[in-house]
Amino acid sequence: MIVSGSRTVAAPRDALWAVLSDPARLAETLPGVGDVSIEDEHRFSAVAHPVTALGATRVAMDFEIVEQRPSEHVRISGLGSAGENQLQLTVALDLAADGEGTAVSWSADVQLRGVWRSLLQRGLGSLFNEQVDAVLAAGALLSGASNER
């Protein structure tokens, strides 16, 4: 499914882009991240644990930064599994300066496979956007900004 959203974060555009385009730092922004392994300057794997009222969901993901334009654009693809379910995503983030902060808009193609596709069909879009939101908030913190707007 196609999901999109936007958010303004209180971090300078260059600094935020630097986080989002660096596998090591990008990995750190993932919710409940663990077992990070950096393959090269574009690829990394990590186990994320996005938390909802249901509990923490363990998803082992392989990410790749497939496209980048300094300070303005980054496209990341990911493929992960959780038991017999599978999550595949490609998310494109576009950054624009917004005063002191950065306006980020994203659009993603998210595909869930397995029984979760059925169970989470109503919520996938919301859940994904919430996770992107959390990543950007964490990214803002990592980029040196003290708080978000």
Next chain:
Amino acid sequence: MSTPRSETTFYPAIEQSERLGNWSGKNVPRKEDKRLLKGQGAFVDDLWMHRQGHVHFVRSPYAHARITAIDVARCEAVPGVYATLTGEEVGELQQPYFQMAPEPAGAMKDYCMAVGKARYMGEPVAAVLAESAELARDAAELIEVSYEPLPVVVDGIATIEPDAPVLHEEIGSNVGWHGTYDYGDIDWAIENADHVVRIDRLHFHRFSSTPLETSGALVNWDPGTGVVEFRTNNQMPMFAAMFIGPAIGLGIDHMQFSSQDIGGGFGIKITSYTYLTALALLSRKAGRPVKWSESRWEHLAASAHGNERTFLDIEVPVMNDGTILGFKVRAFDDAGAYLRYEPLGAVIWAQVVPGNYRFKHVRVDYTESLTNKCPVGPNRGYSRLQHLWMIERLVDIVANELGFDRVALRKLNYVQPEEFPYETPNGCIYDSGDYPAMLDRALELIDYEGALARQRASARSGRRIGIGIGSTLDSGTNNFGQSRIINSALPFSGNGEAAIVRLDLYGEVTVTIGTSPQGQGHETTAAQVTADILGMSPDQVHVAAGYNKAANTYVGFSGTYASQFAVTGLGAVMGAAEKLRGEIIKVGACMLGSEESDIELADGFVRLAANPEAAIPFIGIAATVFANVAELPGELADSVTLNCRYVYRPPFEVPDHETKTGKLTLTYASQVHAAVVEVDDETGQVTILDYAAVDECGRKVNPMIVEGQVHGATGHGVGAALYESFEYDADGQLLNSTFADYHAATSLDVPHIRTGDIECPSPFTPNGAKGMGEGGGAPLSTIASAIEDALPDGAHIVFDTHNNSERVFELLRSAAAAGPRGVEVISR
């Protein structure tokens, strides 16, 4: 005493028993019920064996993907994991299953697990055997499967286009079967008709009658004897054996199948042979019994679905007086990823070519296609209900478009009561029926006049009233020779079932049958006919519960499927009981020193009709034959076993491959249903206000059981019409693989069903009964008809079997849009 019937010009004369009636035809409470009500049933998940391991299947998340690697090392290292099995191993251990399709689809290589490629979401790619079910599931998460995704095709028509991704390279296309059925002269009819009604597209959706008990098995490959024991709820074991045996090198003498209680089947449990094969291989590999219980999501995603069928370019020639001459249509049946009972669906519908009507000219261009979806299996009403629904749609549409009354149009075109036995354009013989009377009865049960008044009163209220009619057939007792219409090389024809009725050592009467019931009450009805023939009470007859290949008797067609038990199963029981009766009388006459003609059987005694005091209990007969045989004259001792087997075989011939004609089924139970629905203008929500089901199935052995089948089939139809539909996204992901989103109809959803009763005994069966239980999908036709009746003028036709709120909402909206309606009329 039997009466030869001579008027059956279509079949050799048969004898119908006159002995039935004391118990047959009565609402005898079921023998099965005590154990089921007390929780004492033995379902497959209730069974266990010493040293058994539990199986968990790892399933493909992809609908179409190459499997590049499977790593089981981490899984096998877990303490308590006994074994794993991968597709790669299966490719070496198993021969591809026998295929019923002719070339090119006959070249399909189908295995019990994905070998090299997964072709639908949920297809098993590996299996784990472990000491507990929990551990098997835990350890399965450690199996690493690498996939290379492939393009997915889920549309049953787009899949045969040249650019579609091919599922099975060995076939070279996604066509599972193609052929044209051409009866009469449809071109002449279209040319000479006063009107031709053209319908663009009708779609019969994918659903399952999904039994409450999922599939399961306890399988043990005995290393000592080499016998593989399958304790399973598969509902057609001899069909399963035909696939499993050659695939893994087992003769029928090395396969044992058994089941006691089965928690519903409806056809969906016929094609579980793939899982049984995998379990057998795992058992051999691990040297242990293996147990598997399918979860509901596995069942919904990866057991079997009912056939989805799309009808394109329907043309219906109609005369000014309303006579419908026939129709032509292109049908595309979506079989999913593999042909596992298919392509039999490509011919089974031909049992009911003209539906309930006197249509003379029919052409069906039929394509069975393959897609990246769960393989289909025979689901209640299999292949016929799709066709019958299309016919009922076109009858309604003709009525609406040409301004005929729907009731009058049906009555005009129905096969008339005096025309039975009626020969259809393709040579099938409808045995008996009275469709106009059934329609009258159904309309009476819904208070048709009152409903019409409510409909008028509700006009413009926002709560639209619609009245619907559905007339369908439940053809029973297959002639398996029809398989030769799709593949002339197949070695099948006719049908049959076996039973043994014996007088046991201490005077007990025991019946064993080759059937595998799933709630149809075979123990009870078999006891009823046996009791009638042997002059005793059903309580005194023991019918072995369930299927047991070793202990019971069987033929190649044994099982419980396709509306035939009342004919084939009871035909076999009656034949065996008559043989036993003859033997008992012979021995009794000898012991009483009388003529056989002086003997009668009553209350478990052999006695002289003229002097009931002169009587021998059955135990006396048994004791003499089994333990005191020296007192019997030699010729009796040599000829009497008190262990009587009979195989009932319907009088079929082999159908003609070239003309695609023949007698494809023996009996034709029929249904006329009627409903009143309310359609909410604002939301499209449909509420059933009144529902009537009039079913006719010949002479009933146990009317209560028959009515229960009518209720059940109606429930499935209502559920499918309004709530139950398997939907895949473009990626081939099933969007409702649990009961949370596959809404199995509840007690609030199935309406109060008024049933009506008409009895037209079949002249072709030994007891006048017809097979029944599938129900023909009458509710699907009825509800579509009622919704269409509720729509405003100018609305699009009801084009789908499944009509959820949103679809009905769109139909309501279509009236104002004044766009294409999906139908046009060309008049001369």
Next chain:
Amino acid sequence: MATEGAVHVIDVTVNGEAHRTPVPARRLLVHFLRETLGLRGTHIGCDTGNCGACSVICDGQLIKSCMMLAVQADGREIETIESLGEGPDGLDPIQEAFREHHGVQCGYCTPGVVLAAKTLLAENPQPSEAEIRRALKGNICRCTGYMNIIRSIEAAAAAPGGITR
């Protein structure tokens, strides 16, 4: 991975019989009843709590034993289908009504449905058809279209003296 987790000792009364048994925290009540105690009349039909084949009575109320952990049954009184009817052959009046009115086909949903009927009639001895339908909503039956189940419950309610023992 592959550990059972903590084991808890529970005290539970099932069909009048007290059990003190260790159970792993993750074990569902339905598996405890079927596998630990061998009470196979409680069935499993789905994995989402929809079908009700696993219905049992817990402290007098109908519940689904697939949505309760065995450890949560500690101190509770559970009644399963095996508690109905005297001895191996006796039928409770409700069960008799189901037999007489063909409220059973394959029998898989039956234990849950019978317990649903029993708890309904205990609270509402003369239910209407609409009330019966509402009360059965948590028990899916794929065979009967519910008609004869409803008839059976109506008959049990109408029996002389009702069905309460």
Next chain:
Amino acid sequence: MLLAATEYVRPDSVEDALAALGGTAGSRVLAGGQTLINVLKHRAASVELLVDVSRLEELRFIDVSADGSVTIGAATTYRELERSAELRAAQPIIGEVAAGTVDRQVRARGTIGGNACFADPASNYPPLLVALGASLQIAGPAGVRSVPAEDFFVGLFRTAVGPGELLRSISLPPLDGAGVGYRSLQIAADSWALARAVAWVGAGEPIGAARVVLGCVAGTPVRAVATEARLIGGPRSTEAAVAAAALAGDGLEPPADVHASSAYRREMAAVMAKHALFDALGLQDDR
């Protein structure tokens, strides 16, 4: 379906429950379990420690004050809500909704607090609590804080209850003559809601206060602000209700699923809002 390994504890007090929740990362409150256990069966979430609060008497109560305000313990079951005569008198809609929730078995174990904390916008209570102006009391190591329902539902499956906290109770202000309407379009007679609207309209004419809340249309319950604005200051008439309800779907992009498209949900949200308003205003549907 078999759960992954987990730990379980049944504390004797809210205090002990908080200690258990705070002491283990990955702990979760287990109340009725009618959702959580299914989630665990499908291994859609893993939980290290289940803290069973279903028997805590501190969380099982229905207090109705003289002024008509109501406080309900979080672990109160639907069955208890359905059967409380006092609650029926003070806040009839709570018991009516409880009585129609899923089925008897679920009602015997499922809790109002669990329903709120699960925060599925397709659930019964989230939009209702927002419409009724409820506040939710969250207990944590630092004591109890009260959060308005509107702020409680943070996102899909996410609430204001933080790690180491639990929902203690739900408080409802007195109705004071307000009318309440609750309407759902459901699959079949009574399954998933495709669209849901709850309307609360204060007494008096012209309308002084109104809340119209939609369920199933976003990750949280959504207030139909344009509808509310249109109502306030206007008459209690059919025309006003119809005009206001027509605005309910504006700007929404509801999630699509196998049962309904986004556009249909949006339209149906407005239809449900109309009927909920009719009910809240005591108007007849004269279709």
